[in-house]
Amino acid sequence: xxxxxxxxxxxxxxxxxxxxxxxxxxxxxxxxxxxxxxxxxxxxxxxxxxxxxxxxxxxxxxxxxxxxxxxxxxxxxxxxxxxxxxxxxxxxxxxxxxxxxxxxxxxxxxxxxxxxxxxxxxxxxxxxxxxxxxxxxxxxxxxxxxxxxxxxxx
Numbered sequence: 228x229x230x231x232x233x234x235x236x237x238x239x240x241x242x243x244x245x246x247x248x249x250x251x252x253x254x255x256x257x258x259x260x261x262x263x264x265x266x267x268x269x270x271x272x273x274x275x276x277x278x279x280x281x282x283x284x285x286x287x288x289x290x291x292x293x294x295x296x297x298x299x300x301x302x303x304x305x306x307x308x309x310x311x312x313x314x315x316x317x318x319x320x321x322x323x324x325x326x327x328x329x330x331x332x333x334x335x336x337x338x339x340x341x342x343x344x345x346x347x348x349x350x351x352x353x354x355x356x357x358x359x360x361x362x363x364x365x366x367x368x369x370x371x372x373x374x375x376x377x378x379x380x381x
Contacts, residue, residue, distance in 0.1 A: 302361035
């Protein structure tokens, strides 16, 4: 993930970073620490839940941006994972381009769309963190299995 993030940051050197997780923070610290806007390192250390993601989504929702990218690992198998790069659409995308003509809103549409944006951002971040957790647990399991096999062959 760090190498993919570095590639993206080389193409867009003035990017600002919102980082969730200790490994991402540590991997980008030396070269990009001045670009950190927000870091959340305690999320998912115990048990991952949606409530822990809320402060990150709220922070993102409070800031205007043209484009954002979510970089995460995707669990493929016990032996492999792949790096995903997904766009996170900004709030104006949901306000202007979302086709909601057939729906009626009790509240004002901009308020509803802002809430929807926060929920969509939180869902995307939660999904990425759940995939990361699966990939990390698979890597740990494989590592422990290899260590056990090595011990018994000695």
